[in-house]
Amino acid sequence: MNIDKICNYSNNCNLIFISPQVDELAGIVVGATVMVNILIVGPLTRALMNSTRTLGPTMAANNYEGILIYLTAPILGALAGSAQSLVFILLAG
8 A cells, every 4th residue: 555655646746846947858757657657556556547447347346445545545646746836836935
């Protein structure tokens, strides 16, 4: 479970720290993050990157164990990333 949290945090950080000066590298940074999640994190945790893709098999199997994290984590991650970005903006200016 901890590796999921670390990788989700790294996804949010990659999207926050891409500055306009390196916009040509933005695709490489995001693509590398997706590649690491697919090749390393997926086989280790059996986690899916698309939380809505999890909902169908969960409902079909009637096994709702752990579904709450898939539904709430994207919203909480976006809020945490926004708060972190706001802190950096306030500290810089």
